[in-house]
Amino acid sequence: MxxxxxxxxxxxxxxxxxxxxxxxxxxxxxxxxxxxxxxxxxxxxxxxxxxxxxxxxxxxxxxxxxxxxxxxxxxxxxxxxxxxxxxxxxxxxxxxxxxxxxxxxxxxxxxxxxxxxxxxxxxxxxxxxxxxxxxxxxxxxxxxxxxxxxxxxxxxxxxxxxxxxxxxxxxxxxxxxxxxxxxxxxxxxxxxxxxxxxxxxxxxxxxxxxxxxxxxxxxxxxxxxxxxxxxxxxxxxxxxxxxxxxxxxxxxxxxxxxxxxxxxxxxxxxxxxxxxxxxxxxxxxxxxxxxxxxxxxxxxxxxxxxxxxxxxxxxxxxxxxxxxxxxxxxxxxxxxxxxxxxxxxxxxxxxQTSLTQWQQFKHYKRIVEAVRAPELVQQVAAPGVVLMGHAYSAASIYGYAAGQHVPVFGLGSVHARQDDLVVNYSRFDGRTIRVLRTSAPAPGEYEPYFHTVRAWQVVQDGQPFHVIEGQGFRFDVYREQVLNEVNRRYYAFPAWLPVRGCVFCERLCGAARCAP
Structure with missing residues (x-):
C-alpha cells in the first residue's frame, strides 16, 4: 500500500x-x-x-x-x-x-x-x-x-x-x-x-x-x-x-x-x-x-x-x-x-494595556511577580543573605532576575524538583535565609528551622509580597522534617528498579536508596 x-x-x-x-x-x-x-x-x-x-x-x-x-x-x-x-x-x-x-x-x-x-x-x-x-x-x-x-x-x-x-x-x-x-x-x-x-x-x-x-x-x-x-x-x-x-x-x-x-x-x-x-x-x-x-x-x-x-x-x-x-x-x-x-x-x-489595568485579574500578583521580578529581588536581597523562593516557578524567575541561582525552601511540589539534585542545603547551615513568597506563611511554619525568625511585607505595584527572614539555619532539623519527607514522597523507588546513583539520597543517608 x-x-x-x-x-x-x-x-x-x-x-x-x-x-x-x-x-x-x-x-x-x-x-x-x-x-x-x-x-x-x-x-x-x-x-x-x-x-x-x-x-x-x-x-x-x-x-x-x-x-x-x-x-x-x-x-x-x-x-x-x-x-x-x-x-x-x-x-x-x-x-x-x-x-x-x-x-x-x-x-x-x-x-x-x-x-x-x-x-x-x-x-x-x-x-x-x-x-x-x-x-x-x-x-x-x-x-x-x-x-x-x-x-x-x-x-x-x-x-x-x-x-x-x-x-x-x-x-x-x-x-x-x-x-x-x-x-x-x-x-x-x-x-x-x-x-x-x-x-x-x-x-x-x-x-x-x-x-x-x-x-x-x-x-x-x-x-x-x-x-x-x-x-x-x-x-x-x-x-x-x-x-x-x-x-x-x-x-x-x-x-x-x-x-x-x-x-x-x-x-x-x-x-x-x-x-x-x-x-x-x-x-x-x-x-x-x-x-x-x-x-x-x-x-x-x-x-x-x-x-x-x-x-x-x-x-x-x-x-x-x-x-x-x-x-x-x-x-x-x-x-x-x-x-x-x-x-x-x-x-x-x-x-497596549498597562500593568495596573490588570489589578482585578485573579492572577495579577503572579503577573507582577514575572514582570517586576528585578524590582522585587532588589527590595529583598541583601549582602550575606541567601535568597530563596517558596516554589520552583517563583524561585526560577527570581534567580533569573538576580543573576544567581535561587533555591526552593521547603517541600515544594511534585514538579521541577531539580534543586533536589543540584542544591546541598547543608552548606547553608547557620546562614541567614530570606524566603520571598506571594502568600502569607502559616503560623509557626518557619520557626523550627531557624534560631530566630521575622517576617514583613514588601509592596510592588500595589501587591504585597511576604518576606520571611530566618537567622541561624538549622540544617539538622530541616533534614529531619523536610528532606526526609521529600524522600518519602518522591524517592520511594520500586524494589525492582536498579539504582546506581542518587545524589539526593547520598546526601541524605549516604546511600543510593534511603529508607522511607
Missing amino acids: SVLPATRVDHARLGPDLVRWLWVVGLASVGFRAWLAAVLPMTGDEALFYWWARFPDYGYYDHPPMVAWWIMGTRALFGDAAWAIRLPMLVLPLGVGAAIWWAWAPADRTRAAWAVLLYWLMPINWLNALMTTDSPLILFAAWSVAALVRAERQSASGRMAWGMYAFSGVAIGLAFLSKYFAVLLGLAYLVYFAGWARGRWRGLLLLVLCGVPAALVNLMWNLDHCWTNIMFNVFNRNEDADFGWDKPLGYLLTLVYLVSPVWLWYAWRARAALRGALRGQALLACVALVPLALFALMSGRKVIGLHWLLAFLPFVTVLLTWRLPAVRLAGVRRGLVMFLGLHVAVVVALS
Whole structure:
C-alpha cells in the first residue's frame, strides 16, 4: 500500500500567488514572534529551563535535556536576554515547514506548498514564542516523519532507502531526548508498519537501532540520578489522577481550538475523502491520528495540555491539505487568515494595556511577580543573605532576575524538583535565609528551622509580597522534617528498579536508596 497516491516526482512550478503568500506569511510570522519574544516577561518554566542550561548535564529531574542544550547554545552566542533564550522559537515553524516541503514536494509541489502555508497560518504558530520542552520535540518529530516518508516512497518502488530510515531513527532519538511524547510517534510507526508495510520491516529495524543511542543516554542518566524522569512521569505526577468527564471534554475542546474551527468545517464537508486517508496516505494518517487517539485514551484521567499536541499538528495539517479538494484550499486560507487576525488583534490590544489595568485579574500578583521580578529581588536581597523562593516557578524567575541561582525552601511540589539534585542545603547551615513568597506563611511554619525568625511585607505595584527572614539555619532539623519527607514522597523507588546513583539520597543517608 503506497504512502502517498503516487511515487512520481512532481517538477511543476508553483504559482506566483502561492509563492508570495509563503514569503509574506513566513516573514510576518517571524517578525510577530520576534516581537513577542522581546516583550513578554520570562515565565517560570522558561526560567527553570534557563537554570537547567546553567547546570550542564545530559538529563534533568523531570525531562530529558534537549531544551537545556538549545538554551546553552543560544546563551553561548547571544547571552542571557529573554529574546536570546527564545531565539529558536522564531524560526521553529520555518524548520517544520522545510520538513513538510522536503517530505511531500516530490509527490505534489503545489499541495506541499499549501500544507506549509496553512500550517504557518495556524494561530498557535504566531503566538508560540516561549521556549518549552515541546519546542525541540516539534522540530525533530517533523524531520523524523519527513525522512520516513521519503524512505517509504523510495522503498515502495523497490529500492530500500537505508539512509533515510537511519535519518528518521536519529531524529526520533533526538525527539526522545526532548520529551517522552516521542514514544507516541514511535507507536504510530509501529501501527503503520504492522498494518501497511510489513514487507519493509528491516527499514523499521534500522530506524529503531539508530534511535537506541538516545534512549541509552537517557537510561544511563536515570541510572545515576535516582530515576527521577521515571519516578516523576510514571509514578509521582500520576498518583492523584482520577477519571472525570471534564477531562475528555477539555481535550476535545483543546483539539477543536488547536486544529481550528476553520479546518474542522472544511474537513466535515470533505469527510468522505478523509475516510479514505488510510487507503491513500497510511503513514501520514498514522502519525497524525494515532498520537491523538492515545491522548484521547489518556484524557479520561489526565488533563491534556494544549502544548502536548503541538508536535503532531503539522501532520494533521498535511493530512487535511492532502485529502481536501484543491478548490477548497483557498477557502481554508481565507478562514485561517480571519481566525489568525482575531488572535493578532487581541494580542496587540492587550499589549497596549498597562500593568495596573490588570489589578482585578485573579492572577495579577503572579503577573507582577514575572514582570517586576528585578524590582522585587532588589527590595529583598541583601549582602550575606541567601535568597530563596517558596516554589520552583517563583524561585526560577527570581534567580533569573538576580543573576544567581535561587533555591526552593521547603517541600515544594511534585514538579521541577531539580534543586533536589543540584542544591546541598547543608552548606547553608547557620546562614541567614530570606524566603520571598506571594502568600502569607502559616503560623509557626518557619520557626523550627531557624534560631530566630521575622517576617514583613514588601509592596510592588500595589501587591504585597511576604518576606520571611530566618537567622541561624538549622540544617539538622530541616533534614529531619523536610528532606526526609521529600524522600518519602518522591524517592520511594520500586524494589525492582536498579539504582546506581542518587545524589539526593547520598546526601541524605549516604546511600543510593534511603529508607522511607
